[in-house]
Amino acid sequence: MLLAVAVAVAVAVAVGLPVVPALRHRLLRWALCRAAGRYRRRLEVLSGDVCPSQERRLRRLQPPGTAGGSEDFRRRHALGRRHPDAEQEPGWGKVPPLRPWALLCSCWGTDPPLQGSLLYLDTLHAAFPQALAPGGTALLSWGAGAPRAPAGWPLPTLYCTPAEAGAVASRAAALRVQLLFALRERALRVLEAGLPTELHDALATLRTSWPGLAQDLALGKLSPQPGLPEDTRGRLQALLAPDAARAAELRAECGRGFEGIVQRLWPQLQVVVVRSAHGAEQLYCDALCQADCKGLPFYCPFYQAAGALLGVNLWPEEPVPRFLLCPDWAFYEFLPCPAEEEPQTVLLGELWEGREYGLVLTAHPGDYRCRAGEVLRVAGFHKQCPVVEPVRRESQVLSVRGESIPEERFYRSLCRAVGMWPGARLVDYVCVESALLGASSGACAPHYEVFVELRGLRDLSEGQRYKLDQCLQEDFPIYKSFRFKGSIGPLRLHLVGAGAFPRLREALGSPLPMPRVLREERLLQLIQGTVIS
Known part of the structure; x- marks a missing residue:
């Protein structure tokens, strides 16, 4: 039938x-x-x-x-x-x-x-x-x-x-x-x-x-x-x-x-x-x-990485998306986090609940054992098949001295700082490592520059701007150590006008997840042109 x-x-x-x-x-x-x-x-x-x-x-x-x-x-x-x-x-x-x-x-x-x-x-x-x-x-x-x-x-x-x-x-x-x-x-x-x-x-x-x-x-x-x-x-x-x-x-x-x-x-x-x-x-x-x-x-029904469909969310009513990695869609390997000196991958049936792993994929003929640039957390199992939550993208890590601040942890620090600015609500943000600025960054130590759009606040005092740097120091001891030694300079915070981020997304040229760390000079120049404070 x-x-x-x-x-x-x-x-x-x-x-x-x-x-x-x-x-x-x-x-x-x-x-x-x-x-x-x-x-x-x-x-x-x-x-x-x-x-x-x-x-x-x-x-x-x-x-x-x-x-x-x-x-x-x-x-x-x-x-x-x-x-x-x-x-x-x-x-x-x-x-x-x-x-x-x-x-x-x-x-x-x-x-x-x-x-x-x-x-x-x-x-x-x-x-x-x-x-x-x-x-x-x-x-x-x-x-x-x-x-x-x-x-x-x-x-x-x-x-x-x-x-x-x-x-x-x-x-x-x-x-x-x-x-x-x-x-x-x-x-x-x-x-x-x-x-x-x-x-x-x-x-x-x-x-x-x-x-x-x-x-x-x-x-x-x-x-x-x-x-x-x-x-x-x-x-x-x-x-x-x-x-x-x-x-x-x-x-x-x-x-x-x-x-x-x-x-x-x-x-x-x-x-x-x-x-x-x-x-x-x-x-x-x-x-x-x-x-x-x-x-x-x-x-959110699907999990995709490196151009391949890998998992599906079978639990639509749960608030946090979790994805079942389908065993006949790709060949999966995983690198335990934190990374080892001589990394050895584990297979789909060898994962531990609660641990984080870097994803290694063989999803297309000829593309063997490619690092997907994604870190996953094993949230549980469906029978023997792991159910995972994406944690972070390896390309979106801030690091000017090897301190490595992941995007999801920087976001938490930023939200904590915004909570200290009365009346402010975070609309959007991107970060830049000072090396991308070239000579325009001045003769100062390597540092981060952060561009934010806020609602409810159009200017910040120097003391308020420093709150973000202070939050990062509290949340990341290595960053605090480099700041104390002077090998990393103070973070610079800029406010941008409304509409800056839709224009930035248009300039990306393809429908990509929003980059949190800009790596292209043309995108940096675009966001710099929208600074209002």
Whole structure:
């Protein structure tokens, strides 16, 4: 029965047979959920004994006829450097349309993007029964010239957002257009974003531009804007229709303020889905949960590193995202933290709960034993399979004298300092090591420069600025020692104006998690040009 329905639906969709849209959506959803259930049962079996699964995956990743198992593989190949795609966008980029047989093959195949999306749809439907309604999901995701596949891409009728809107070259224009299409649909069940920064910046656009958005809704038009080509604007505008009632509702709700605005604009919304919600993106999730998205659960379904999909979150209602590392998606190795002088990796079945490990991946043929540049904490186990929490990115460590301050611990120190500034709330921040400044840093000892955007405060006294340096000294004894010796100079803190960080994210050129330590001079010059104090 499953095979017959799946084939019929997939073929009908592929060849464009005249199927009633609502019926097509329900049939395809049913078939996808059945396929997901089958793979979920298989995953339960694989999780019961991860070692054979890992050995099979490793054999598929090596050239045909390669002899030996994981021990021989580790002897033949030395540990690689950090993977060049370690900072690649989350998710898996552009995914081709679902082919008629792909759904069936997914039941016993090893295609992580398809299997990951099937597990996402199954998990989302189980936790939020109305979440898979046709046209009930709005997408806020920028693809830098090519649309990125949404989390539920095998079920395209899920989305009310035109794919072309996410492919606009301008990030700001793409998010504004997608926001307008989301505002048309009062009955949204799911609001999905590729990154929390994209949702954060789209809602910032709502705060500043809601009169113009309301006018566009009332007239059924798409206003000209920088970065939106006229031919693209014409095609997207053809999909709009005047809606004076919805425009009036938008004006009324925005006129009341913006706390909880998401739930008020979309009263049937059940969940906010973000593809990455850890590390540098946690700041935006916290800000959204406290204000615009107050009262709504956040669900981060996937864990990705080094350009590969590695894990899935099967617990959408838990506040801290945890990911099951799927044993047939990649061959995993782990370096215990802190690092040893002669590092020896351990395998998926050899981890200890509560410990931290650096991730080493073999996820693609030819890319063997690449350091992913990520540190994970083992939060528990599902049968034998580890459930992990991402801790930090190794590329985002501050160090001018070898003191090594990780991004998540610097963030905690910064939040503690901001708490000492009456009325201040942290909006965003980046750091720079003084070596990047060159001669402009002056003839002083190496130091950090920190650029922050605050709400509720437009200037700081020298004493207040020093609080951050003081917090770092209290939290990091090695930093305090270097400061006492004078080999590290005092931290310099700069306030930037509103809108500085969206411009910085646009300048990154691709949808990456926010870098907390800038390594490029052009990005440094951009943020320096926005300093107000």
